[in-house]
Amino acid sequence: MLRTYVIAFLIFLYAPIALLPIFAFNSGSVIAFPLDGFTTDWFAQLGQQTELHAALLNSLFVGVLASILSVLLGLAAARANVRYRFPGKTAAMGLIMVPLVLPEIIVATSLLVVIVRFFDWPLSLWSLIAAHVLICTPFAIAILNASFQALDPALEEASIDLGETRLSTFRLVTLPLVMPGIVAALLISFTISLDEFIIAFFLTGSDVTLPVYIWSTLRFPKLLPVIMALGTIMVVISILILTLAEWNRRRGLRRVGAKDTGGFL
Numbered sequence: 001m002l003r004t005y006v007i008a009f010l011i012f013l014y015a016p017i018a019l020l021p022i023f024a025f026n027s028g029s030v031i032a033f034p035l036d037g038f039t040t041d042w043f044a045q046l047g048q049q050t051e052l053h054a055a056l057l058n059s060l061f062v063g064v065l066a067s068i069l070s071v072l073l074g075l076a077a078a079r080a081n082v083r084y085r086f087p088g089k090t091a092a093m094g095l096i097m098v099p100l101v102l103p104e105i106i107v108a109t110s111l112l113v114v115i116v117r118f119f120d121w122p123l124s125l126w127s128l129i130a131a132h133v134l135i136c137t138p139f140a141i142a143i144l145n146a147s148f149q150a151l152d153p154a155l156e157e158a159s160i161d162l163g164e165t166r167l168s169t170f171r172l173v174t175l176p177l178v179m180p181g182i183v184a185a186l187l188i189s190f191t192i193s194l195d196e197f198i199i200a201f202f203l204t205g206s207d208v209t210l211p212v213y214i215w216s217t218l219r220f221p222k223l224l225p226v227i228m229a230l231g232t233i234m235v236v237i238s239i240l241i242l243t244l245a246e247w248n249r250r251r252g253l254r255r256v257g258a259k260d261t262g263g264f265l
Contacts, residue, residue: 017235024228031224042229049226055213059194062125062209066132067189071182073133074140079174081141082148093141100138107135108202115203123205131199136189143188147181180248187245191238210234 024043028036046052080086081093099107111131115121151174159169197211204212214230217223
């Protein structure tokens with residue numbers, strides 16, 4: 001019964017995604033069976049959508065900055081969590097991880113009130129970057145925690161005993177060994193930021209991101225096949241990024257000789 005339930009759940013979860021490439025290569029403009037024929041025209045039309053290009057550039061700008069800032073904060077928090085003991089550490093780490101379990105609609109509404117009412121800041125890509133850093137940092141910490149836990153502290157101690165400073169030890173010893181985890185955290189944070197819709201819908205101003213642009217075009221039935229083509233490309237890119245991130249995570253564990261206890265997802 002458990003196996004049947006798992007199979008049925010996976011089919012229910014991934015069947016809509018499997019339909020994306022089917023209708024993306026369908027020559028008919030109506031999203032329905034039976035299919036009319038095979039075509040790649042919808043992918044060609046993606047190059048003619050200037051609004052789409054602007055939204056994609058906005059998403060890339062937000063995703064790159066948000067992922068870099070998230071990993072920098074996650075690197076400091078993960079190292080402090082694994083290597084040091086201080087009062088309130090458990091409570092602090094728990095508060096940092098809260099965005100993982102809060103509904104995004106609650107986070108988006110709260111941030112909108114704080115940004116508009118309390119700080120009186122205009123909604124822009126910068127407000128969205130700050131929000132994405134908030135939700136991506138816990139994921140970066142979760143990945144980097146595993147990297148630091150797999151790193152033998154004796155390697156850092158030996159470097160200090162041989163005359164290196166703590167800063168040079170971190171730069172020459174620690175950083176190269178946890179670099180696969182850093183790359184994995186960057187890729188995961190970028191993917192989360194690129195695909196995030198709810199917070200982007202609340203906090204973007206006139207410069208919309210790619211998910212918000214996709215949602216706005218769903219009102220036009222003639223553009224649905226083009227959106228299906230775009231969705232197919234995004235799914236493929238997301239899978240490739242997640243695969244690369246998992247490969248980097250496992251490579252980092254093999255480098256330090258740690259046991260793999262499961263993927264970070």
